[in-house]
Amino acid sequence: RALDNGDNALLESPTGTGKTLCLLCATLGWRRHHEKHVAAKRADWEAQAEPGAPTLEQSCPRIWYSSRTHSQLKQVVHELKRTSYRPASVVVGSREHFCVHASVSRHNGAKQNALCKRARDENRCPFYTGLRTRGKKVNTNCCDIEEIVATCKDAGVCPFYKVREESKDAELLMLPYDYLINPQTRESLQIPIKNSVLIFDEGHNIEKSCETVASFEFTATDLAKAILEIDDAFDMIEQDLVTCEEVLGDMTGEQLMAHLNMLKRSLRALEDSIYSEALHHDNDTERMMAKKKGSHILQIFGRGSPKGDGIAPKDLKRISTVVRKAISVLTFSMDSTASGGLFLDKLQSLLVTMFRADEQELDKCYQVLIYEDSLEEGKGGGKKRKATDFFNNAAAGRTETPRT
Secondary structure (H helix, E strand, O other): OHHHHOOOOOOOOOOOOOHHHHHHHHHHHHHHHHHHHHHHHHHOHHHHOOOOOOOHHHHOOOEEEEEOOHHHHHHHHHHHHOOOOOOOEEEOOOHHHHOOOOOHHHOOHHHHHHHHHHHHHOOOOHHHHHHHHHHHHOOOOOOOHHHHHHHHHHHOOOHHHHHHHHHOOOOEEEEEHHHHHOHHHHHHHOOOOOOOEEEEOOHHHHHHHHHHHHOOOOOHHHHHHHHHHHHHHHHHHHOOOOOHHHHOOOOOHHHHHHHHHHHHHHHHHHHHHHHOOOOEEEOOOOEEEEEEEOOHHHHHHHOOEOOEOOOOHHHHHHHHHHHHHHHHHHOOOOOOOOOOOHHHHHHHHHHHHHHHOOHHHHHHHOEEEEEEOOEEEOOOOOEEEOOHHHHHHHOOOOOOOOEO
């Protein structure tokens, strides 16, 4: 009834009663029924001529089956194999799950993405090349992640891009909650969810997943390491360790160094802004803490200091361009051991999230917490600060307790 009416349905059943199998069979059976209905409509010339006649996509929505982890999705695939249904299906994952390139697979995050792009652009990934020549011959239907990786690797085909290709026409897509809940991740899939059936298995975990996806934690260490990444990119350009035409595009090395210096000054100012916030003792957490409305994050980033200008919404496009090019510089060498822009990428993701919403929405959906890192008991009974060694080296000798 919920599928026919396009309604939400909340189903509860004890453990071991076959919830997964029931959800799969009911939804796939409903879709098969609609496929027959659409086929009959398409064969009916009179119905086909009607302005409001449903198209195949409108009447046969794809099914998104989500669970908390890929391990749980492996069990879903196992249950699917026990049924008589064999829909065009795929398990969605990230490069970290699928990459089989000898060098690129050793990394993660922004660095892995940049190295993957470089390997593809330079035709140095035999698996991506194999996808174009042998990809259609590889069958990954009704396979879990381990089976997809093994099958594609044996065939010399890139599992990540094979899955992306299969996702475009898949009837059933299986993926973790975060891929649907996180707007940035969802958009990166390039698959619309409009007119789709969304199933959240183990639904009691959704609230926590939503909180995790919507929240950001940016530590003093993250900020200091982002500044170090700017310094590393600056040094590489200054020492001519990268080919400007190949990495920087339409921007010269001097121009990018100027933009990197501007961003560095803004991050130094952000550091001052964070430490200018007054903290008070919180009895619940036993920490020095400040609690503010969500929109206060705009003041923290925007106020600036004598060290540099603040960061405002109008700066997002410029900073995104600088971060992207800095990551390209940092990952110029496939054998690079540096962080590859991991912390600059984290900063950019935070900026995108906070500037996406207006002040009212930020106040409604978010709260800003600024707190001192907790103290740990040392071996000798004394107390020591977390990340103190890092700050002595990277944060211009600050003596304050690091803040998050």
